[in-house]
Amino acid sequence: MKRARSRPVAKAAPVSDPRRERLIRLAAPLFLKKGYDNVSIDDVIGVAGGSKATIYAWFGGKQGLFEAVVQQKCDDVTLAIDIDAGGTLDEQLTKIGRSFVTTVLTAPILEFHRLMVSIGRTFPEAGRLFFQSGPASAYLIVARWIERQQKEGLIIKEDPYRLAVLFLDMLIGEHQLGWLTGMPHAAQKAKLEETVRVAVRVFLGGCRTQRSTRP
Template sequence: MNDIGGGTDLRPRDPEAREATHGGAGQDPEKRSQILAGAREVFFERGFDAASMGDIARAAGVSKGTLYVYFENKEDLFAALVGSECEETAERMFVVDAGEEDVETALTKLGFSFVQAILRPSSIALLRTVIAISAKFPDIGRRFFEAGPCEGISRLSVYLAAKVEQGELDIEDVEQAASQFLTLCKDGVTIPALVGAPDAPDPAAVEKSVQGAVRVFMRAYGSRRRPAP
Protein backbone atom coordinates (compact mmCIF):
# COMPACT_ATOMS: atom_id res chain seq x y z
CA MET A 1 0.00 0.00 0.00
CA ASN A 2 1.36 3.42 -0.94
CA ASP A 3 1.69 5.69 2.09
CA ILE A 4 1.43 8.91 0.16
CA GLY A 5 -1.58 8.35 -2.03
CA GLY A 6 -2.84 6.58 -5.11
CA GLY A 7 -6.00 4.76 -6.01
CA THR A 8 -5.69 1.93 -3.51
CA ASP A 9 -8.94 1.00 -1.75
CA LEU A 10 -8.35 2.09 1.82
CA ARG A 11 -11.79 1.32 3.22
CA PRO A 12 -11.49 -0.31 6.65
CA ARG A 13 -11.91 -4.08 6.77
CA ASP A 14 -10.61 -4.94 10.23
CA PRO A 15 -12.83 -4.73 13.35
CA GLU A 16 -10.90 -1.86 14.89
CA ALA A 17 -11.18 0.28 11.78
CA ARG A 18 -14.88 -0.50 11.43
CA GLU A 19 -15.36 0.61 15.03
CA ALA A 20 -13.47 3.82 14.34
CA THR A 21 -15.91 4.72 11.56
CA HIS A 22 -18.91 4.33 13.84
CA GLY A 23 -20.56 7.75 14.06
CA GLY A 24 -18.32 9.16 11.30
CA ALA A 25 -14.80 8.56 10.07
CA GLY A 26 -12.11 9.74 12.43
CA GLN A 27 -14.47 11.21 15.01
CA ASP A 28 -12.96 9.78 18.21
CA PRO A 29 -10.66 12.50 19.67
CA GLU A 30 -8.92 10.04 22.00
CA LYS A 31 -8.09 7.69 19.14
CA ARG A 32 -6.86 10.63 17.06
CA SER A 33 -4.61 11.76 19.93
CA GLN A 34 -3.33 8.21 20.30
CA ILE A 35 -2.40 8.12 16.61
CA LEU A 36 -0.71 11.53 16.77
CA ALA A 37 1.34 10.38 19.77
CA GLY A 38 2.57 7.37 17.79
CA ALA A 39 3.26 9.52 14.76
CA ARG A 40 5.20 11.98 16.88
CA GLU A 41 7.46 9.20 18.16
CA VAL A 42 8.16 7.76 14.72
CA PHE A 43 8.51 10.99 12.74
CA PHE A 44 10.83 12.62 15.27
CA GLU A 45 12.99 9.52 15.60
CA ARG A 46 13.25 8.54 11.92
CA GLY A 47 12.28 11.60 9.93
CA PHE A 48 9.48 11.87 7.40
CA ASP A 49 10.91 9.80 4.55
CA ALA A 50 12.03 6.86 6.70
CA ALA A 51 8.74 6.65 8.61
CA SER A 52 5.99 4.36 7.32
CA MET A 53 2.32 4.11 8.14
CA GLY A 54 2.98 0.60 9.40
CA ASP A 55 5.62 1.89 11.83
CA ILE A 56 3.24 4.58 13.04
CA ALA A 57 0.38 2.11 13.49
CA ARG A 58 2.58 -0.10 15.67
CA ALA A 59 3.83 2.85 17.73
CA ALA A 60 0.26 4.11 18.19
CA GLY A 61 -1.10 0.67 19.05
CA VAL A 62 -3.75 0.72 16.33
CA SER A 63 -4.32 -1.12 13.08
CA LYS A 64 -3.06 0.26 9.82
CA GLY A 65 -6.63 0.39 8.57
CA THR A 66 -7.53 2.70 11.46
CA LEU A 67 -4.80 5.14 10.43
CA TYR A 68 -6.43 5.55 7.04
CA VAL A 69 -9.80 6.16 8.65
CA TYR A 70 -8.36 9.22 10.39
CA PHE A 71 -5.73 10.36 7.88
CA GLU A 72 -5.65 10.12 4.11
CA ASN A 73 -1.92 9.44 3.88
CA LYS A 74 1.43 10.06 5.56
CA GLU A 75 1.57 13.67 4.41
CA ASP A 76 -1.89 14.35 5.86
CA LEU A 77 -0.87 12.72 9.16
CA PHE A 78 2.34 14.73 9.44
CA ALA A 79 0.50 17.96 8.62
CA ALA A 80 -1.95 17.21 11.44
CA LEU A 81 0.96 16.54 13.77
CA VAL A 82 2.54 19.87 12.81
CA GLY A 83 -0.69 21.69 13.60
CA SER A 84 -1.10 19.89 16.92
CA GLU A 85 2.49 20.52 18.04
CA CYS A 86 2.40 24.19 17.04
CA GLU A 87 -0.92 24.75 18.81
CA GLU A 88 0.35 23.13 22.00
CA THR A 89 3.59 25.09 21.88
CA ALA A 90 1.83 28.40 21.20
CA GLU A 91 -0.46 27.89 24.19
CA ARG A 92 2.56 27.29 26.39
CA MET A 93 5.04 29.91 25.21
CA PHE A 94 3.02 32.82 23.83
CA VAL A 95 1.08 33.69 26.95
CA VAL A 96 1.58 37.35 27.82
CA ASP A 97 0.40 38.57 31.21
CA ALA A 98 -1.92 41.41 30.23
CA GLY A 99 -2.09 42.44 33.87
CA GLU A 100 1.65 43.01 34.12
CA GLU A 101 2.10 46.77 34.14
CA ASP A 102 5.85 46.73 33.51
CA VAL A 103 6.49 46.04 29.83
CA GLU A 104 10.08 44.90 30.32
CA THR A 105 9.04 42.33 32.91
CA ALA A 106 6.29 40.97 30.65
CA LEU A 107 8.60 40.78 27.64
CA THR A 108 11.33 39.09 29.68
CA LYS A 109 8.92 36.40 30.88
CA LEU A 110 7.64 35.85 27.35
CA GLY A 111 11.17 35.79 25.93
CA PHE A 112 12.30 33.09 28.36
CA SER A 113 9.25 30.90 27.78
CA PHE A 114 9.62 31.34 24.01
CA VAL A 115 13.29 30.39 23.84
CA GLN A 116 12.95 27.52 26.31
CA ALA A 117 10.06 26.12 24.27
CA ILE A 118 11.82 26.27 20.92
CA LEU A 119 14.93 24.64 22.41
CA ARG A 120 12.97 21.60 23.61
CA PRO A 121 14.18 18.45 21.80
CA SER A 122 10.70 17.84 20.35
CA SER A 123 10.54 21.39 18.96
CA ILE A 124 13.97 21.07 17.37
CA ALA A 125 13.03 17.67 15.92
CA LEU A 126 9.84 19.11 14.43
CA LEU A 127 11.65 22.06 12.88
CA ARG A 128 14.32 19.82 11.39
CA THR A 129 11.70 17.56 9.85
CA VAL A 130 9.65 20.44 8.44
CA ILE A 131 12.76 22.00 6.88
CA ALA A 132 13.75 18.67 5.36
CA ILE A 133 10.41 18.14 3.58
CA SER A 134 9.16 21.68 2.94
CA ALA A 135 10.58 21.77 -0.60
CA LYS A 136 8.70 18.57 -1.46
CA PHE A 137 5.58 19.45 0.52
CA PRO A 138 5.39 23.28 0.62
CA ASP A 139 1.89 23.20 2.09
CA ILE A 140 3.26 21.60 5.26
CA GLY A 141 5.90 24.32 5.50
CA ARG A 142 3.19 26.93 5.08
CA ARG A 143 1.02 25.34 7.77
CA PHE A 144 3.96 25.23 10.16
CA PHE A 145 4.77 28.88 9.52
CA GLU A 146 1.17 29.98 10.03
CA ALA A 147 0.56 27.86 13.13
CA GLY A 148 3.95 28.60 14.69
CA PRO A 149 5.78 31.88 13.94
CA CYS A 150 2.72 33.74 12.63
CA GLU A 151 0.59 32.73 15.61
CA GLY A 152 3.28 33.89 18.03
CA ILE A 153 3.62 37.24 16.27
CA SER A 154 -0.15 37.68 16.27
CA ARG A 155 -0.46 37.00 20.01
CA LEU A 156 2.39 39.30 20.96
CA SER A 157 1.04 42.01 18.65
CA VAL A 158 -2.18 42.18 20.68
CA TYR A 159 -0.20 42.91 23.85
CA LEU A 160 2.03 45.46 22.15
CA ALA A 161 -0.96 47.26 20.65
CA ALA A 162 -2.52 47.55 24.12
CA LYS A 163 0.70 49.05 25.49
CA VAL A 164 0.84 51.53 22.61
CA GLU A 165 -2.70 52.61 23.52
CA GLN A 166 -1.60 53.08 27.14
CA GLY A 167 1.36 55.20 26.04
CA GLU A 168 3.93 52.69 27.29
CA LEU A 169 5.32 51.94 23.82
CA ASP A 170 5.78 53.96 20.64
CA ILE A 171 5.30 51.55 17.73
CA GLU A 172 3.94 52.18 14.24
CA ASP A 173 3.77 48.53 13.12
CA VAL A 174 3.14 46.18 16.06
CA GLU A 175 3.39 43.01 13.95
CA GLN A 176 6.82 44.02 12.69
CA ALA A 177 7.91 44.91 16.22
CA ALA A 178 6.64 41.56 17.56
CA SER A 179 8.56 39.69 14.86
CA GLN A 180 11.71 41.67 15.62
CA PHE A 181 11.49 40.93 19.34
CA LEU A 182 11.03 37.17 18.89
CA THR A 183 13.87 37.08 16.36
CA LEU A 184 16.18 38.90 18.76
CA CYS A 185 15.33 36.46 21.55
CA LYS A 186 16.27 33.37 19.59
CA ASP A 187 19.16 34.90 17.66
CA GLY A 188 22.33 32.98 18.44
CA VAL A 189 20.67 30.17 20.39
CA THR A 190 18.46 28.37 17.88
CA ILE A 191 20.96 27.53 15.14
CA PRO A 192 23.47 25.73 17.42
CA ALA A 193 20.68 23.49 18.73
CA LEU A 194 19.25 22.97 15.26
CA VAL A 195 22.52 21.78 13.76
CA GLY A 196 23.52 19.74 16.81
CA ALA A 197 26.51 21.87 17.76
CA PRO A 198 28.46 20.36 20.67
CA ASP A 199 28.13 23.56 22.72
CA ALA A 200 24.34 23.80 22.88
CA PRO A 201 22.98 26.99 24.45
CA ASP A 202 23.14 26.91 28.24
CA PRO A 203 20.90 28.90 30.64
CA ALA A 204 23.42 31.73 30.74
CA ALA A 205 23.38 32.06 26.96
CA VAL A 206 19.57 32.03 26.91
CA GLU A 207 19.41 34.71 29.61
CA LYS A 208 21.92 36.89 27.77
CA SER A 209 19.96 36.57 24.53
CA VAL A 210 16.60 37.41 26.10
CA GLN A 211 17.89 40.28 28.23
CA GLY A 212 19.63 41.72 25.19
CA ALA A 213 16.44 41.43 23.14
CA VAL A 214 14.43 43.28 25.78
CA ARG A 215 17.06 46.00 26.08
CA VAL A 216 17.24 46.61 22.31
CA PHE A 217 13.45 46.47 21.94
CA MET A 218 12.81 49.02 24.68
CA ARG A 219 15.43 51.40 23.32
CA ALA A 220 13.78 51.20 19.92
CA TYR A 221 10.13 51.28 20.98
CA GLY A 222 9.98 52.61 24.54
CA SER A 223 7.68 55.59 24.80
CA ARG A 224 9.49 58.90 24.60
CA ARG A 225 7.54 59.87 27.71
CA ARG A 226 9.47 57.39 29.83
CA PRO A 227 13.28 57.27 30.28
CA ALA A 228 15.12 54.64 28.24
CA PRO A 229 16.45 51.71 30.33
Protein backbone atom coordinates in the same frame (compact mmCIF):
# COMPACT_ATOMS: atom_id res chain seq x y z
CA MET B 1 8.07 13.18 -0.46
CA LYS B 2 5.66 11.22 -2.61
CA ARG B 3 1.97 11.95 -2.46
CA ALA B 4 -0.69 9.36 -2.98
CA ARG B 5 -2.72 9.63 -6.18
CA SER B 6 -5.95 9.47 -4.27
CA ARG B 7 -6.33 10.53 -0.71
CA PRO B 8 -9.42 9.58 1.29
CA VAL B 9 -11.22 12.47 2.87
CA ALA B 10 -10.57 12.51 6.60
CA LYS B 11 -13.65 12.50 8.75
CA ALA B 12 -13.87 15.12 11.43
CA ALA B 13 -12.67 13.98 14.82
CA PRO B 14 -13.00 15.90 18.05
CA VAL B 15 -9.76 17.74 18.69
CA SER B 16 -10.01 16.80 22.36
CA ASP B 17 -10.38 13.06 21.67
CA PRO B 18 -7.61 11.59 23.88
CA ARG B 19 -7.14 8.58 21.60
CA ARG B 20 -6.51 10.81 18.61
CA GLU B 21 -4.17 13.07 20.56
CA ARG B 22 -2.26 10.07 21.90
CA LEU B 23 -1.79 8.68 18.40
CA ILE B 24 -0.41 12.01 17.18
CA ARG B 25 1.98 12.24 20.14
CA LEU B 26 3.29 8.73 19.56
CA ALA B 27 3.61 9.20 15.80
CA ALA B 28 5.67 12.40 16.16
CA PRO B 29 8.93 10.74 17.33
CA LEU B 30 8.74 8.32 14.41
CA PHE B 31 8.66 11.16 11.89
CA LEU B 32 11.41 13.02 13.74
CA LYS B 33 13.68 9.98 13.88
CA LYS B 34 13.06 8.41 10.46
CA GLY B 35 11.74 11.25 8.31
CA TYR B 36 8.41 11.33 6.53
CA ASP B 37 9.20 8.98 3.64
CA ASN B 38 10.58 6.24 5.90
CA VAL B 39 7.53 6.04 8.18
CA SER B 40 4.65 3.77 7.21
CA ILE B 41 1.15 3.48 8.59
CA ASP B 42 2.19 0.06 9.94
CA ASP B 43 5.06 1.73 11.83
CA VAL B 44 2.60 4.09 13.46
CA ILE B 45 0.26 1.25 14.38
CA GLY B 46 3.23 -0.64 15.81
CA VAL B 47 3.89 2.06 18.41
CA ALA B 48 0.44 3.58 18.88
CA GLY B 49 -1.91 0.67 18.29
CA GLY B 50 -5.20 1.08 16.50
CA SER B 51 -5.81 0.19 12.88
CA LYS B 52 -5.39 1.55 9.37
CA ALA B 53 -9.14 2.13 9.26
CA THR B 54 -8.91 4.38 12.31
CA ILE B 55 -5.99 6.37 10.92
CA TYR B 56 -7.72 6.87 7.59
CA ALA B 57 -10.96 7.82 9.31
CA TRP B 58 -9.27 10.44 11.48
CA PHE B 59 -6.56 11.75 9.16
CA GLY B 60 -7.18 10.48 5.63
CA GLY B 61 -3.82 8.68 5.58
CA LYS B 62 -0.18 9.28 6.41
CA GLN B 63 -0.03 12.80 4.99
CA GLY B 64 -2.99 13.91 7.07
CA LEU B 65 -1.45 12.33 10.16
CA PHE B 66 1.82 14.14 9.52
CA GLU B 67 -0.04 17.44 9.13
CA ALA B 68 -1.71 16.77 12.49
CA VAL B 69 1.75 16.22 14.01
CA VAL B 70 2.91 19.52 12.52
CA GLN B 71 -0.11 21.32 13.94
CA GLN B 72 0.33 19.79 17.38
CA LYS B 73 4.03 20.62 17.58
CA CYS B 74 3.31 24.21 16.59
CA ASP B 75 0.51 24.45 19.14
CA ASP B 76 2.91 23.27 21.85
CA VAL B 77 5.01 26.37 21.19
CA THR B 78 2.33 28.98 20.65
CA LEU B 79 0.22 27.90 23.64
CA ALA B 80 3.25 28.25 25.89
CA ILE B 81 3.78 31.95 25.09
CA ASP B 82 2.67 33.88 28.17
CA ILE B 83 1.21 37.24 27.11
CA ASP B 84 -1.20 37.59 30.02
CA ALA B 85 1.30 38.04 32.84
CA GLY B 86 1.06 41.17 34.96
CA GLY B 87 3.79 43.55 36.02
CA THR B 88 5.72 46.35 34.42
CA LEU B 89 6.35 46.52 30.69
CA ASP B 90 9.83 45.09 31.23
CA GLU B 91 8.52 42.27 33.42
CA GLN B 92 5.77 41.31 30.98
CA LEU B 93 8.10 41.26 27.99
CA THR B 94 10.68 39.26 29.94
CA LYS B 95 8.05 36.63 30.77
CA ILE B 96 7.00 36.50 27.13
CA GLY B 97 10.62 36.04 26.06
CA ARG B 98 11.36 33.33 28.62
CA SER B 99 8.19 31.38 27.87
CA PHE B 100 9.02 31.45 24.16
CA VAL B 101 12.68 30.42 24.29
CA THR B 102 12.20 27.72 26.93
CA THR B 103 9.71 26.02 24.62
CA VAL B 104 11.04 26.60 21.12
CA LEU B 105 14.65 25.84 22.07
CA THR B 106 14.04 22.32 23.34
CA ALA B 107 15.46 19.24 21.65
CA PRO B 108 12.11 17.91 20.28
CA ILE B 109 11.12 21.27 18.80
CA LEU B 110 14.57 21.84 17.33
CA GLU B 111 14.53 18.39 15.73
CA PHE B 112 11.08 19.12 14.39
CA HIS B 113 12.32 22.42 12.96
CA ARG B 114 15.20 20.59 11.30
CA LEU B 115 12.78 18.10 9.74
CA MET B 116 10.48 20.82 8.38
CA VAL B 117 13.39 22.69 6.82
CA SER B 118 14.65 19.50 5.17
CA ILE B 119 11.31 18.56 3.59
CA GLY B 120 9.94 22.01 2.87
CA ARG B 121 10.65 21.90 -0.87
CA THR B 122 9.30 18.42 -1.44
CA PHE B 123 6.28 18.87 0.82
CA PRO B 124 5.30 22.56 0.42
CA GLU B 125 1.84 22.10 1.94
CA ALA B 126 3.35 20.91 5.20
CA GLY B 127 5.92 23.70 5.01
CA ARG B 128 3.20 26.30 4.69
CA LEU B 129 1.23 24.70 7.52
CA PHE B 130 4.33 24.75 9.70
CA PHE B 131 5.05 28.41 9.03
CA GLN B 132 1.46 29.57 9.50
CA SER B 133 0.79 27.44 12.60
CA GLY B 134 4.23 27.94 14.13
CA PRO B 135 6.33 31.05 13.47
CA ALA B 136 3.50 33.20 12.05
CA SER B 137 1.16 32.29 14.90
CA ALA B 138 3.83 33.09 17.48
CA TYR B 139 4.44 36.47 15.83
CA LEU B 140 0.70 37.20 15.87
CA ILE B 141 0.37 36.30 19.55
CA VAL B 142 3.14 38.70 20.54
CA ALA B 143 1.81 41.29 18.08
CA ARG B 144 -1.49 41.28 19.96
CA TRP B 145 0.35 42.04 23.19
CA ILE B 146 2.26 44.86 21.47
CA GLU B 147 -0.98 46.25 20.06
CA ARG B 148 -2.46 46.39 23.56
CA GLN B 149 0.55 48.34 24.79
CA GLN B 150 0.26 50.69 21.82
CA LYS B 151 -3.36 51.42 22.73
CA GLU B 152 -2.16 52.31 26.23
CA GLY B 153 0.42 54.63 24.70
CA LEU B 154 3.34 52.59 26.04
CA ILE B 155 4.90 51.38 22.76
CA ILE B 156 5.46 53.42 19.60
CA LYS B 157 3.01 53.23 16.72
CA GLU B 158 4.77 50.87 14.33
CA ASP B 159 3.40 47.72 12.71
CA PRO B 160 2.89 45.41 15.74
CA TYR B 161 3.47 42.27 13.67
CA ARG B 162 6.81 43.59 12.39
CA LEU B 163 7.84 44.54 15.92
CA ALA B 164 6.92 41.05 17.15
CA VAL B 165 9.05 39.48 14.40
CA LEU B 166 12.03 41.60 15.38
CA PHE B 167 11.69 40.75 19.08
CA LEU B 168 11.22 36.98 18.74
CA ASP B 169 13.93 36.67 16.12
CA MET B 170 16.36 38.47 18.46
CA LEU B 171 15.70 35.78 21.05
CA ILE B 172 16.35 32.63 19.07
CA GLY B 173 18.57 33.41 16.08
CA GLU B 174 21.98 32.57 17.59
CA HIS B 175 20.73 29.74 19.82
CA GLN B 176 18.61 28.03 17.19
CA LEU B 177 21.39 28.08 14.63
CA GLY B 178 23.91 26.92 17.24
CA TRP B 179 21.83 23.92 18.31
CA LEU B 180 20.93 22.96 14.75
CA THR B 181 24.60 22.98 13.78
CA GLY B 182 25.81 20.96 16.76
CA MET B 183 26.83 23.47 19.44
CA PRO B 184 26.78 21.95 22.96
CA HIS B 185 23.39 22.39 24.62
CA ALA B 186 24.90 23.37 27.99
CA ALA B 187 26.81 26.26 26.44
CA GLN B 188 23.66 27.49 24.71
CA LYS B 189 21.43 27.23 27.78
CA ALA B 190 23.83 29.28 29.87
CA LYS B 191 23.33 32.21 27.50
CA LEU B 192 19.54 32.12 27.27
CA GLU B 193 18.77 34.32 30.27
CA GLU B 194 21.30 36.89 29.13
CA THR B 195 19.79 36.86 25.64
CA VAL B 196 16.28 37.48 27.00
CA ARG B 197 17.51 40.30 29.23
CA VAL B 198 19.41 42.06 26.45
CA ALA B 199 16.62 41.57 23.89
CA VAL B 200 14.05 43.11 26.24
CA ARG B 201 16.33 46.08 26.97
CA VAL B 202 17.17 46.68 23.30
CA PHE B 203 13.56 46.26 22.14
CA LEU B 204 12.07 48.59 24.74
CA GLY B 205 14.97 51.00 24.32
CA GLY B 206 13.83 51.54 20.75
CA CYS B 207 10.07 51.04 21.10
CA ARG B 208 9.10 52.37 24.52
CA THR B 209 7.30 55.73 24.56
CA GLN B 210 8.10 58.53 26.99
CA ARG B 211 4.76 57.88 28.70
CA SER B 212 5.83 54.36 29.68
CA THR B 213 8.86 55.68 31.55
CA ARG B 214 6.87 57.97 33.83
CA PRO B 215 6.48 56.92 37.47
